[in-house]
Amino acid sequence: MSSLPIASYSDGDGDTSESTALSLNDLVARRYSRRATIVGGLKAATLAAFGGAFLAACSDDEENMAPTVDAGADASVASGAAVSLMGTATDDGTIASVAWTQTSGLSVTLAGADTNTATFTAPAVSEDTTLVFTFTATDDAGQTSTDTTTITVSPAAIAFGAVARNLDDTVTVPEGYSVSVLYALGDPIDSATPPYANDGTDPSFATRAGDHHDALYYFGLSANGNGRDDSNSGRGLLVMNHENINITYLHPNGPTVDADGNRPEGEARKEMEAHGLSVVEVSDSNGWSVNRGSSLNRRINPMTPTVFNGPVAGADFMRTQFSPDGTQGRGTVNNCANGFTAWGTNLTCEENWAFYFRRDPNIDNANRTEKEVTAFSRYGVVSSTGNYGWVTVQPADPEDTAFSRWNAEVSGAAATDDFRNEPNQFGWIVEIDPYDPAAAPRKRTALGRMGHEGCWPSRFIEGTRPAFYMGDDSRGEYLYKFVSSAVWSPADADAGDRLAIGDKYLDAGTLYVARFDEDGTGTWLPLVFGQGPLAVGNAIYPFASQADVLTHARLAADAVGATPMDRPEWTAVNGISGEVYLTLTNNNARLRPIDGTDAANPRHYNDPNPGGDNYGNPNGHIVRLREDGDSSEATGFSWDIYLFGAGSDLDADDINLSGLDDTNDFSSPDGLWFSRPTNLGGQGRPLLWIQTDDGAFTDRTNNQMLVAQPGSVGDGEQATITNRDSNGTTMEQSTFVGAQPGSSLRRFLVGPNECEVTGVDSTPDGTALFVNIQHPGEDGDPGNITSNWPANQGGGGAGSRPRSATIVITKDDGGIVGF
Numbered sequence: 001m002s003s004l005p006i007a008s009y010s011d012g013d014g015d016t017s018e019s020t021a022l023s024l025n026d027l028v029a030r031r032y033s034r035r036a037t038i039v040g041g042l043k044a045a046t047l048a049a050f051g052g053a054f055l056a057a058c059s060d061d062e063e064n065m066a067p068t069v070d071a072g073a074d075a076s077v078a079s080g081a082a083v084s085l086m087g088t089a090t091d092d093g094t095i096a097s098v099a100w101t102q103t104s105g106l107s108v109t110l111a112g113a114d115t116n117t118a119t120f121t122a123p124a125v126s127e128d129t130t131l132v133f134t135f136t137a138t139d140d141a142g143q144t145s146t147d148t149t150t151i152t153v154s155p156a157a158i159a160f161g162a163v164a165r166n167l168d169d170t171v172t173v174p175e176g177y178s179v180s181v182l183y184a185l186g187d188p189i190d191s192a193t194p195p196y197a198n199d200g201t202d203p204s205f206a207t208r209a210g211d212h213h214d215a216l217y218y219f220g221l222s223a224n225g226n227g228r229d230d231s232n233s234g235r236g237l238l239v240m241n242h243e244n245i246n247i248t249y250l251h252p253n254g255p256t257v258d259a260d261g262n263r264p265e266g267e268a269r270k271e272m273e274a275h276g277l278s279v280v281e282v283s284d285s286n287g288w289s290v291n292r293g294s295s296l297n298r299r300i301n302p303m304t305p306t307v308f309n310g311p312v313a314g315a316d317f318m319r320t321q322f323s324p325d326g327t328q329g330r331g332t333v334n335n336c337a338n339g340f341t342a343w344g345t346n347l348t349c350e351e352n353w354a355f356y357f358r359r360d361p362n363i364d365n366a367n368r369t370e371k372e373v374t375a376f377s378r379y380g381v382v383s384s385t386g387n388y389g390w391v392t393v394q395p396a397d398p399e400d401t402a403f404s405r406w407n408a409e410v411s412g413a414a415a416t417d418d419f420r421n422e423p424n425q426f427g428w429i430v431e432i433d434p435y436d437p438a439a440a441p442r443k444r445t446a447l448g449r450m451g452h453e454g455c456w457p458s459r460f461i462e463g464t465r466p467a468f469y470m471g472d473d474s475r476g477e478y479l480y481k482f483v484s485s486a487v488w489s490p491a492d493a494d495a496g497d498r499l500a501i502g503d504k505y506l507d508a509g510t511l512y513v514a515r516f517d518e519d520g521t522g523t524w525l526p527l528v529f530g531q532g533p534l535a536v537g538n539a540i541y542p543f544a545s546q547a548d549v550l551t552h553a554r555l556a557a558d559a560v561g562a563t564p565m566d567r568p569e570w571t572a573v574n575g576i577s578g579e580v581y582l583t584l585t586n587n588n589a590r591l592r593p594i595d596g597t598d599a600a601n602p603r604h605y606n607d608p609n610p611g612g613d614n615y616g617n618p619n620g621h622i623v624r625l626r627e628d629g630d631s632s633e634a635t636g637f638s639w640d641i642y643l644f645g646a647g648s649d650l651d652a653d654d655i656n657l658s659g660l661d662d663t664n665d666f667s668s669p670d671g672l673w674f675s676r677p678t679n680l681g682g683q684g685r686p687l688l689w690i691q692t693d694d695g696a697f698t699d700r701t702n703n704q705m706l707v708a709q710p711g712s713v714g715d716g717e718q719a720t721i722t723n724r725d726s727n728g729t730t731m732e733q734s735t736f737v738g739a740q741p742g743s744s745l746r747r748f749l750v751g752p753n754e755c756e757v758t759g760v761d762s763t764p765d766g767t768a769l770f771v772n773i774q775h776p777g778e779d780g781d782p783g784n785i786t787s788n789w790p791a792n793q794g795g796g797g798a799g800s801r802p803r804s805a806t807i808v809i810t811k812d813d814g815g816i817v818g819f
Ligand code: FEO
Pocket: 243, 336, 337, 351, 453, 473, 569, 670
């Protein structure tokens, strides 16, 4: 921030300066009972009214005159600018004191208010806002004069040059920014673990960074590292998900099987360990690094003991050989996006867990009830192998069920003799206390079971029930929100037993699913047992209890008539307005045919790259909604579509509806995050960060991250577009298109080859941005390495295997990233 002089200060040598203004000042002060002196425009008018002769006649009056003051010219600045108000005061005697005060507009804190030059930081605003300041001078006779100046503050605006689309095997950021690699696959999290060999020989990931870095969140630590300090931007804990693995690079020559076709125990255990989450302490001392010696460092993986909380804990269909009472579990898997709480905990979300289980319907359905078959089919628990063949491992210890637990087929006499119910233990929101490495993660069943992408909270407002917004990422799935039963009490933010506060807010409440109506409004439909179709009489799935409704939330949402969406990914909440944004990453023609569109999922078109025709909604969009009354408790909302993904070359009338150009075109939005309200990036008109996980635009650019400054719901217009399918059929569809972003949307980062950009957070002050790069080089293998990132970031690295990694982005001038 640079100092912005509003008026040049002159060391007013008042008594010797026979200026016209001084004489006039004396005159006006005398004639008008010594009330406030006026300078500027009125000065000329007054001069005209009284005339030069009168002025001259009074100029040698020996009476002590009031001071002459000038508050300087009016000015315009942007939020965040350092502003200096410079007043001048002259007098025929001496100036006893001066003072700056604010007389209207958004209140600011003035430094040096009792001097000629007062300074303040232009506050965050969402639209042009005027602030008026008064400069007062008092002379040795106690006479005062004042003048005012008006400062117009405009919203801070993104101010970097857009990064060009590119296919370079590196992370590209704008000029004036720097990238460093902080935490990559295999990095040790303690001092005893040797450096990562990165050739497939490392035997374990129990004390190393996992793979497929996804969502992340920064939790501040006190300066000495002993406890929580949300505001510390120099030391904190990064909590991040390791969603999945690039299995081929975890072994010397890819995964193997033994002579019987079974996976070796050591390989499978290593693959499990590379899943889950990391909690790692990081600090900034001339650059960011991981503190390997921290006692808070922790890996959570699919074997970590977990606890079930909420209405589903202990249900019959949760019982397993491992947990006969259905209250205990092992680990978490395929953790995708995330959320946080105001009481200092992390929420991690189980997404594509279903594919890790073996449950061949041709074998198992005969041993299941009709309800169970319906439920497992709806959730996709229908694999005849299970991911990575973990279930085939024959462990050295025959009592070890770490591998057999992935076999969800009925094999024993009762549910407590096998793992037929193990899939019901996944698909939940999991709360983790990052500050207590010994605390078992709690699965919060009141928030429902699905392919959870994320779980982002509403604003926490005293006396209001907080809400958590959750996408269910599969084609045609829904947007949900959970509204707590407990009203927010700010005292809970600092409680010592954080998971107990989680019990209060996350174990009881109402789960809703969204219906988007054609008129631009929507309804939150409650998923409550006994209401409407959520009852034993339901012909498709006879619901037996609230636990049944929550565990089979997808079936409940089907029954109440929720709106199927184009793959709901992340949600983000504008911390100022409370508006909720949801990425809908893409959808193919099979599930969104031309007659299957609706106002909230309106497009059906062709994006013919790469590799031939691609019909449906291959580029995705971002819908946003505003709760009625701006309340997290609302049961209704209004909505529009903030942004449509598209290449800039696609048809402007029906496809590229947001008018994207070469500086900001994109496809398949996924990660989504508003800058934190603790710094200017999240204030006024907050920055929205958009990350892509794309296959439709990758012929033109690697995956990317953009920054935007959106307006609000309803800032655009209703439009009717013409959809076209592969047969040449056309159909019209009405929708609500947000205002075109223009230059308020810009490409900030392009990632390396074959990566997805996902996961973003900053320090509270916004000067360090943490971003995750997931699965670079995912299409290659040890014999055909297709990315050398991150070893090649900044040069070198030839031949290196690719690694998912967390990067830190800083602005070279130390400012807030994005401005
Ligand atoms: Fe794990 Fe829907 O992305």
